Structures are given as C-alpha cells and as structure tokens.
Amino acid sequence: MAMQKLTPMFRQYFEIKRRYPHCILFFRLGDFYEMFFEDAEKAAGILNIALTSREAGGGKRVPMCGVPVSNAAPYIRKLVEAGHRVAICEQVEDPREAKGLVKREVIRVVTPGLFVDLEGLSEKESHYLCALSQGKRFGLSVLDLSTGDFRVTALEDENELLNEIFRLEPRELLLPEEKEEALTKKLKEVLPRLHLTRVAPEWFSEKRGRELISELFGVADPAGFGLSEIPEALPAVAAIIEYLRENEKEALNRLSSPKPYFLGNYLILDEPTKRNLELVRNQFDGTGRFTLLWVLDHTKTPMGGRTLRHWILYPLRDLSAIRERQEAVRYLLENPDLRGALSRALSRVTDMERLTTRCTLKLSGPRDLVALRQALSVIPEIKEYLTGTEGLLFSIRERLGDFSTLYEKLVRILLEEVPASPKEGGLVRPGVHVELDELRDLKENALKYLAELEARERQRTGIPNLRLGYNRVFGYYIEVTKSYLDRIPKDYLRKQTLTNAERFITPELKEFEAKVLSADERIKELEYEIFLELREAVAEEAEALRQAGRALGELDALLSLAEVAEKNDYVRPEITETPGIEIIEGRHPVLEKVLPVGNFVPNTVRLDPEEARLLIITGPNMAGKSTILRQTALIVLMAHLGSFVPAESARIGLCDRIFSRVGASDELSRGRSTFMVEMAECANILNNATERSLVILDEIGRGTSTYDGLAIAWAVAEYLHRKKALTLFATHYHELTELARELPAVKNYNVAVKEWGEEVVFLYRLQPGPASESYGIQVAALAGLPREVIERAREILEDLEAKGNLHQVRKPKESPKQLPLFDPYLPLKEKLLALNPEEITPREALNLVFELRDFLVKSGL
Numbered sequence: 001m002a003m004q005k006l007t008p009m010f011r012q013y014f015e016i017k018r019r020y021p022h023c024i025l026f027f028r029l030g031d032f033y034e035m036f037f038e039d040a041e042k043a044a045g046i047l048n049i050a051l052t053s054r055e056a057g058g059g060k061r062v063p064m065c066g067v068p069v070s071n072a073a074p075y076i077r078k079l080v081e082a083g084h085r086v087a088i089c090e091q092v093e094d095p096r097e098a099k100g101l102v103k104r105e106v107i108r109v110v111t112p113g114l115f116v117d118l119e120g121l122s123e124k125e126s127h128y129l130c131a132l133s134q135g136k137r138f139g140l141s142v143l144d145l146s147t148g149d150f151r152v153t154a155l156e157d158e159n160e161l162l163n164e165i166f167r168l169e170p171r172e173l174l175l176p177e178e179k180e181e182a183l184t185k186k187l188k189e190v191l192p193r194l195h196l197t198r199v200a201p202e203w204f205s206e207k208r209g210r211e212l213i214s215e216l217f218g219v220a221d222p223a224g225f226g227l228s229e230i231p232e233a234l235p236a237v238a239a240i241i242e243y244l245r246e247n248e249k250e251a252l253n254r255l256s257s258p259k260p261y262f263l264g265n266y267l268i269l270d271e272p273t274k275r276n277l278e279l280v281r282n283q284f285d286g287t288g289r290f291t292l293l294w295v296l297d298h299t300k301t302p303m304g305g306r307t308l309r310h311w312i313l314y315p316l317r318d319l320s321a322i323r324e325r326q327e328a329v330r331y332l333l334e335n336p337d338l339r340g341a342l343s344r345a346l347s348r349v350t351d352m353e354r355l356t357t358r359c360t361l362k363l364s365g366p367r368d369l370v371a372l373r374q375a376l377s378v379i380p381e382i383k384e385y386l387t388g389t390e391g392l393l394f395s396i397r398e399r400l401g402d403f404s405t406l407y408e409k410l411v412r413i414l415l416e417e418v419p420a421s422p423k424e425g426g427l428v429r430p431g432v433h434v435e436l437d438e439l440r441d442l443k444e445n446a447l448k449y450l451a452e453l454e455a456r457e458r459q460r461t462g463i464p465n466l467r468l469g470y471n472r473v474f475g476y477y478i479e480v481t482k483s484y485l486d487r488i489p490k491d492y493l494r495k496q497t498l499t500n501a502e503r504f505i506t507p508e509l510k511e512f513e514a515k516v517l518s519a520d521e522r523i524k525e526l527e528y529e530i531f532l533e534l535r536e537a538v539a540e541e542a543e544a545l546r547q548a549g550r551a552l553g554e555l556d557a558l559l560s561l562a563e564v565a566e567k568n569d570y571v572r573p574e575i576t577e578t579p580g581i582e583i584i585e586g587r588h589p590v591l592e593k594v595l596p597v598g599n600f601v602p603n604t605v606r607l608d609p610e611e612a613r614l615l616i617i618t619g620p621n622m623a624g625k626s627t628i629l630r631q632t633a634l635i636v637l638m639a640h641l642g643s644f645v646p647a648e649s650a651r652i653g654l655c656d657r658i659f660s661r662v663g664a665s666d667e668l669s670r671g672r673s674t675f676m677v678e679m680a681e682c683a684n685i686l687n688n689a690t691e692r693s694l695v696i697l698d699e700i701g702r703g704t705s706t707y708d709g710l711a712i713a714w715a716v717a718e719y720l721h722r723k724k725a726l727t728l729f730a731t732h733y734h735e736l737t738e739l740a741r742e743l744p745a746v747k748n749y750n751v752a753v754k755e756w757g758e759e760v761v762f763l764y765r766l767q768p769g770p771a772s773e774s775y776g777i778q779v780a781a782l783a784g785l786p787r788e789v790i791e792r793a794r795e796i797l798e799d800l801e802a803k804g805n806l807h808q809v810r811k812p813k814e815s816p817k818q819l820p821l822f823d824p825y826l827p828l829k830e831k832l833l834a835l836n837p838e839e840i841t842p843r844e845a846l847n848l849v850f851e852l853r854d855f856l857v858k859s860g861l
C-alpha cells in the first residue's frame with residue numbers, strides 16, 4: 001500500500017515494524033495488543049484466535065488479530081514456544097495528554113532465550129541464553145535471565161563445546177552472522193530444539209566486552225571478575241549484553257556480573273554419557289521420570305530443584321568441596337528434628353530468584369511481591385535453625401543476609417491479599433499514605449459529608465430549605481428557593497436559574513466535587529506509585545536477594561540428599577585422592593526404586609589401577625550386565641556430587657571424567673550409522689581417557705561383522721589397559737576373556753544365571769570368572785519367539801557345534817534397539833500375550849487398542 005494513503009496510525013505501525021522485521025509485532029491499541037498483516041495471519045493460526053480486519057487507509061482493510069493486554073502472557077508464551085520472537089510495542093505517553101497520535105515504542109522483544117514468564121518456565125530447570133565466540137579457544141557466556149545467573153567459560157575444542165552445550169541445553173544461542181555452517185549443523189544435531197540466532201559479528205568484540213563491563217559494573221578491568229584467565233569469553237559477554245540492550249533494556253539495570261567457571265573443576269560428562277546414564281532425562285520419552293534426578297530430587301523449592309540438577313550435571317572434582325557437602329548431608333541426616341523443621345520452613349519459600357528478577361525487569365505485579373514477602377518471612381526462621389552449624393551449612397546461613405527492613409516495608413505497605421494488576425487499586429494498606437487515606441475516607445464518607453455540609457450551610461445562611469443536589473451538567477450545587485435569595489452569602493456563585501429556585505456553587509463544594517470525582521482515579525494512581533516504589537525497593541536489593549535465593553537452593557538440595565539417603569539406605573562414600581573404586585553391594589539407584597522392594601540384587605565391583613583396572617564382564621542377554629555398568633558409573637557420579645550412595649560401603653578415588661559407550665542410540669535421524677556413532681564415541685574415549693577416568697563400555701563392535709567387531713573390541717580393551725583407565729567392559733565376545741591371561745590387570749567376571757530345565761533363571765549376581773554359555777536361545781524363548789523357531793535354532797546350533805564351525809567366535813545376538821533399562825509397558829505386553837481372541841469382548845478389544853496406541857505414541861515407534 002502506498003504510504004501516503006495510510007492512516008497516521010498505520011504509518012506509525014510501518015515505521016516501527018520496519019525496525020523489527022523478524023518479530024511478531026504486538027502493537028498496543030488501548031486495552032489490546034493488535035497484530036496486522038502477515039503477523040496477524042501467522043499468530044491467529046498459532047494462537048487459535050479470530051482473524052479480523054481493520055481499515056488501514058484509502059478504504060483498504062488489512063488482516064488483524066489481537067490479544068488483551070491484561071492477559072497477554074500466555075499468548076506471548078505460545079508464540080515464543082513456536083519459535084517466534086515477539087516485539088512488545090507500548091504507548092509511551094498518556095493518550096489523554098498526547099497531541100495527535102500517541103507515541104509508541106517497542107519496549108522489549110521476547111525471544112526464546114529472554115523468556116521470563118514464570119508460568120512458561122519449568123520450575124526446576126534453568127533457562128539459558130548463550131553466546132558463542134571463537135578465537136584461539138571458544139568463549140561461551142551463559143545467562144539465565146530469569147534467575148540472574150550469568151556465567152562465562154572458555155572451551156578448548158569443538159568436542160568440549162558440544163558437550164557443554166548439551167549439558168546446558170540452552171534455549172537460544174547467539175552466533176556471529178558469518179559463523180560456519182558445519183558447527184551450527186552439529187549444534188542442531190545435539191539439540192534440535194535450540195534456537196540459533198545470528199547477530200552482528202561486530203558485537204563479538206573483546207574490546208567492547210571490556211567497555212561494557214566497566215560501564216555496567218563500574219570496574220575498570222574485567223580481571224576484577226576473574227575474567228583475565230579467559231579473555232576469549234569477553235566477546236561472548238559483549239554479544240549477550242548487546243543483545244539485552246537491543247531486546248530487553250531493563251535487564252541491564254541490575255544485571256549480575258558475569259562469573260567465570262572452569263570445566264576443569266568439574267567431572268567431565270560428555271554427551272553420550274549424560275544421555276546414557278539418564279541423569280536428568282530418560283531415553284524413553286525424554287522426560288525426567290526414572291532418572292537420577294528423579295530419585296534424588298525431594299526438594300521443596302524451585303531453587304533447590306535447579307541447584308540439585310546443576311549438581312548432578314556438574315559433579316565436583318575437588319576433594320574438600322565434596323567432603324564439605326557430604327559433611328552437611330551427614331549433619332542433616334543425624335539431626336532429623338532439624339531436618340523436619342527446615343523442610344517445613346522451605347515448603348513455604350517461593351521462587352525468590354525469579355521473583356526478584358521480575359522486579360528488576362519491571363514485570364512483576366502485586367502478587368509477585370506478596371509471594372516474595374512470604375519467602376522473606378521464612379528466612380529469619382531458617383537462620384535460627386542453622387545457628388550453631390559449621391562448614392557449608394554455616395556458610396549458607398551467612399549468605400542468607402538480612403532483609404528485615406525490606407520485609408517490614410512489604411508487610412507495612414501491602415495488604416494480605418492483593419489483586420493481580422497493580423493498576424486497579426486495592427493493594428495498599430491504610431495508614432501508609434496520608435492523601436490515599438483521605439481519598440478513601442472521602443469516597444466512603446461522601447454522602448455523610450454532603451449531609452453535614454448541607455446542615456452547616458443551612459445554619460450559616462439561615463435558609464431552612466437550602467438543599468444540596470447533583471446534576472451531570474453542573475456537578476454538585478446548592479439550591480435556594482426564590483423567597484430566600486436575599487440571604488445568599490457572598491461566596492455563592494450563581495450557576496443556574498429555575499422557575500422557583502436558583503442553583504449555586506461554592507469553592508468548598510467545587511473542591512469537594514473535584515476530589516470525589518477524581519478520588520477513584522487518584523486512589524489507583526497513588527497505589528500504583530506506591531507499588532512502583534516498593535518494586536524498586538526490591539530491585540535495589542536484587543543482588544542480595546539472588547544470593548539468598550541461591551543459598552536456600554543449596555540448603556534445599558542438601559536436605560533432599562539427606563532425605564533420600566535416609567529413605568533409601570545410602571551410605572557415605574569415602575572419597576580418596578588415590579584412584580580406584582570399591583563398591584560393596586552396590587545398587588542401581590533408579591532400578592531399585594522401580595523394582596518391587598527386595599527384588600534388586602546388589603553387586604560388588606572393585607577396580608584397582610594395579611590389580612584389576614579392566615573388568616571383562618560376560619553373561620547372557622538380559623543377565624544384568626548393563627545394569628552393573630550403569631550403576632557403577634552412577635554411584636561414582638553421585639559420590640562426586642556430594643551425595644551418599646546406594647551400597648553397603650564405597651571407596652571412590654577422585655575421577656576426572658566418566659565415559660560411557662552403552663547400547664546403540666537411535667542416531668538414524670542424524671544420518672550416521674549405528675556403527676559409525678559407536679566408533680566415534682569410542683574414539684573420543686580412547687583419545688581422552690586418563691588414569692583417573694572411569695570408562696564403561698557395553699558391547700563394543702557389535703554393529704559390524706563378527707570378526708571385525710571382535711578385533712576392534714580386543715584392540716580397544718588392550719589400549720585402555722595400557723592407558724590405565726578404570727574400565728568395565730561388558731561383552732558377548734567370549735573370546736575377550738582370554739585377555740585376562742595376557743594382561744596383568746584384566747579380570748574376568750560374569751553375571752550368574754542358572755539353568756532350569758530348558759530355561760534360564762537370572763540371578764543378577766556378578767561373580768569372578770568368564771561366563772560359561774551364551775543362553776541366547778533360552779532368552780529368545782523367554783521373549784516369546786514361536787516354539788517352532790526355537791526348536792529349529794537348537795538344531796542349527798547343535799549342527800554348527802558338531803561341525804566345529806562355532807569354535808572360538810560366537811556371533812553376538814543383535815538386538816534391534818536399545819531397550820530402556822526397565823520396561824514400563826511390561827503389563828501391557830503380558831496382557832497382549834495372554835490374550836485369547838476367542839474370548840475377548842469388543843469393549844476389551846477396544847481398550848487394548850487404546851492402550852497399545854498410547855504405548856506406540858509414547859515410545860515413538
């Protein structure tokens with residue numbers, strides 16, 4: 001449309017839209033955010049709202065849709081979740097005072113990484129925006145705007161970078177525009193839901209990073225933040241700050257300074273390990289159920305949940321830091337009364353970190369302040385409980401700070417219950433503001449006041465029938481009948497003449513009228529001002545509040561570890577500087593919770609750098625090999641995060657990383673064959689494992705021909721033995737058990753099974769020595785292969801054995817897809833197998849079809 005034909009408002013719309021071409025523009029019109037043209041068409045579809053039209057000038061109508069300002073949050077959330085960016089354009093002057101068209105400006109752009117709507121964020125997960133710069137090393141800055149957590153680090157190579165991104169799972173990653181495609185493709189592969197945002201390459205400047213840091217945080221040298229060791233991160237810091245400046249200016253007001261973190265301080269968990277060990281997400285449906293976090297998380301607060309998740313993903317490598325956490329868990333474990341009291345107190349704490357940030361971003365409403373007040377009310381109580389503690393608990397107490405002044409203010413000013421919006425009034429207590437109290441009195445006592453005034457005026461003038469009245473044209477007036485006009489005082493101003501009477505006004509009446517008529521509006525205005533001041537008072541203490549929030553998170557996480565340790569009978573592992581692992585009667589933390597009580601069979605694993613650093617574990621399918629591998633890795637990881645562990649006792653030498661190569665993950669979508677993935681993961685292990693690494697390998701070489709596979713597995717085992725990494729190697733290649741004879745620190749173990757007629761019984765018990773047989777056919781029979789096929793297989797086996805074709809190498813069984821560790825749908829399978837088609841009713845059949853459909857959908861088949 002030609003510009004000149006447009007209405008002034010649409011001209012303004014276009015001027016703004018031109019600056020935000022990649023955003024859906026929420027254009028404020030009165031009580032609505034309106035969208036136009038393509039934005040409207042796109043949004044109406046996603047939001048499922050009516051698409052209407054509006055005249056844009058010259059009689060032309062254009063597509064339009066809108067959402068109410070008072071309830072815009074869920075719509076914004078939906079659009080952002082669908083991958084859009086939403087530019088919020090507000091009226092930035094009072095329409096009543098505007099000369100002509102009211103001024104409008106975009107005040108914030110909501111992007112996937114800058115999303116802080118409490119309802120749209122998952123409570124116990126961080127929500128990261130990252131920026132990536134590349135110099136000699138990679139620089140990564142990581143911001144969770146919702147909590148104010150701002151960190152930076154440097155990464156040696158692409159591999160380290162991909163692992164870290166996979167660990168953080170950011171929602172949005174900022175990259176310079178010219179960034180090469182190969183890397184972005186890999187990033188998309190590890191995290192398909194990640195939004196990659198290209199921004200101006202000039203933003204990634206070390207110099208700019210220094211300038212911005214000194215500008216925002218008032219320090220001349222970023223070294224003050226410990227950034228001198230990672231100058232590569234400065235461009236990434238600059239990019240994030242520039243991004244905030246462009247899209248969320250308010251965030252710059254009270255941004256926390258970026259804190260460096262060094263990957264070397266944490267156990268390295270690469271992508272396959274995080275995935276295979278099902279630390280925070282299961283491989284079955286990608287949710288948190290049946291994961292290590294699921295077992296350990298009994299936290300009461302969102303901060304606690306986020307902290308624990310972070311601890312699991314960043315296990316420590318520093319002995320004293322681990323012991324500090326263990327000590328705190330021990331103390332809580334031994335003091336159940338204290339634990340109970342702290343737990344109850346924490347249950348009343350709200351999400352302090354996110355509520356505080358919303359105040360700094362000027363997004364919070366009265367209810368947020370009330371929620372924050374509630375959290376603050378609990379802090380003195382918690383401090384009291386922690387009096388007399390030592391170590392970490394004492395340091396938590398110290399970090400909780402003192403918010404008595406702020407708390408008292410919130411109590412003194414805000415009512416118990418407040419409305420959602422700060423602009424509707426009804427949130428400030430009486431006695432806070434003189435004018436506000438007067439206005440409220442005035443409103444409530446208007447009628448009484450008028451009656452009093454009438455009586456007073458009658459007395460003053462001596463006019464017995466003087467009367468007060470109101471009409472819409474003149475407002476309040478005093479009416480005097482004609483017979484008394486001679487008694488009218490001088491300050492009466494004539495306003496209207498009727499047949500029998502005259503109407504007057506007085507300055508007092510006018511003042512009263514102005515007050516009453518505007519009281520309501522003024523009350524709302526005053527309450528809003530008081531609210532803004534209060535919100536600002538909270539924002540001023542943002543840093544201390546965030547620190548307290550984090551401290552409460554730590555306390556909550558420690559309590560959770562203590563609670564889980566008690567409930568599940570965990571022990572405190574002894575952590576040593578000397579490498580080596582000894583887990584006596586260890587259990588799989590998740591599987592033991594899923595199986596009926598008492599059904600899990602514990603196992604002892606000893607890895608010793610000199611005597612037994614590589615254990616070859618053989619045993620038939622389903623015997624429990626993978627479980628032993630995983631539980632060992634999980635126990636080692638739990639020990640490093642400061643948790644107690646499911647075992648009778650455990651001694652764990654400090655590790656630098658846990659490697660895992662377990663099962664064949666579903667990589668077809670990445671366009672790489674199973675074998676290729678297996679080898680790539682294996683290469684990574686071989687190139688990086690050290691004497692301090694724990695390596696768990698499950699069936700290496702299965703994806704290729706038997707001989708190739710065996711040869712590779714053999715060579716890999718030899719190499720790891722030479723590198724002195726502590727390794728558990730589960731295999732179907734029986735031949736590998738020969739290694740124990742050749743290499744000094746290789747030991748054979750097998751998972752016991754017992755024959756029961758033609759069947760096998762799984763004992764799940766790890767015992768020294770190689771497995772005697774494969775039992776593949778028995779397991780196949782258990783799985784329900786038709787009897788005919790099983791019998792035929794036996795014949796073939798006997799035949800092969802008789803011909804000597806089976807001599808050394810037994811081809812391992814292929815399993816088409818990695819089974820989840822346990823099978824949540826076993827009951828359904830059993831039902832299906834037990835089904836008698838002759839007897840089933842149509843209703844039963846239909847129910848089964850529904851169950852089956854749910855299963856297929858959930859398992860992604």
Ligand SMILES: Nc1ncnc2c1ncn2[C@@H]1O[C@H](COP(=O)(O)OP(=O)(O)OP(=O)(O)O)[C@@H](O)[C@H]1O
Binds near residue numbers: 595601821
């Ligand atoms: N220690 C144990 N106690 C009780 N049940 C167990 C134990 N270990 C394993 N199981 C059960 O056996 C199932 C199979 O275990 P796992 O996957 O570890 O076997 P596997 O030997 O690795 O099998 P495959 O060689 O076919 O991959 C588990 O899902 C679990 O139900």
